[in-house]
Amino acid sequence: MKSLNCRYRRRNLGSAMNKSETVVVTGFGPFRQFLTNTSWEAAKGLKLIGLGENVDVHVRELPVSYLKTQKVIGELWHTLNPKFAVHLGLARGSSVVILEQTGKNTGYRDRDVCGYCPETRCCVEGGAQKLESVINMRAVSKHFRQAGMNVVYSRDAGRYLCDFAYYCSLYHGQGRAALIHVPTSGTLASADRLVPLLQALIQKILEQLEEHSKTRDPPFVSMRSTEVTEPAALL
Numbered sequence: 001m002k003s004l005n006c007r008y009r010r011r012n013l014g015s016a017m018n019k020s021e022t023v024v025v026t027g028f029g030p031f032r033q034f035l036t037n038t039s040w041e042a043a044k045g046l047k048l049i050g051l052g053e054n055v056d057v058h059v060r061e062l063p064v065s066y067l068k069t070q071k072v073i074g075e076l077w078h079t080l081n082p083k084f085a086v087h088l089g090l091a092r093g094s095s096v097v098i099l100e101q102t103g104k105n106t107g108y109r110d111r112d113v114c115g116y117c118p119e120t121r122c123c124v125e126g127g128a129q130k131l132e133s134v135i136n137m138r139a140v141s142k143h144f145r146q147a148g149m150n151v152v153y154s155r156d157a158g159r160y161l162c163d164f165a166y167y168c169s170l171y172h173g174q175g176r177a178a179l180i181h182v183p184t185s186g187t188l189a190s191a192d193r194l195v196p197l198l199q200a201l202i203q204k205i206l207e208q209l210e211e212h213s214k215t216r217d218p219p220f221v222s223m224r225s226t227e228v229t230e231p232a233a234l235l
Helices: 038-049 066-080 137-146 161-172 191-215
Strands: 021-028 055-062 084-092 097-100 102-104 130-132 151-154 177-183
Touching (some): 066 161, 130 161, 161 177
Parallel strands (some): 097 151
Antiparallel strands (some): 097 177
């Protein structure tokens, strides 16, 4: 794999974002054996190195709780009105970064850290079965794979808190969100390698978002079956 410069550095987006815009980046709190959650550590790392001169990075830790996460996601969108939201989560057993395309509304059966599971088994009652990001994650992953990076594409985010948070954010943000699963093993589990890669990924996403905003297409709602890119236990 070609390595990124391990030194944290700020990069400009050039013409991609012409004025200061808020980008929300979230990670999850402690979960089972992960007393220090890599996703939240990565979010804090992104706050330190930034996403460009014209991007105001707002980070927030999400508790591994359906009710609290649902509330926080709604508050973030309604109070900050961000340009975009990036949610980071763990992919246990994975050694690659996974870009998720789709958030699913139903099928949530696993209990959170509070022992709670939604009675309705869904994120938003009456909402679409699936929502997709306005970002073409397949194209982003292809770009980085061609550069030798361990980045893959997925349409199945796992139906747990990551998937739940993603759907809620896609719902509130009209598709202006991304979910990135980060690895717990391999070289990319190191913050020195992971954070710069995430920085580059998000900047590429924001560049594509700028192009998308010019077309003003509505977010795509998918009713197709999911496809699993890599078997991994997803938060």
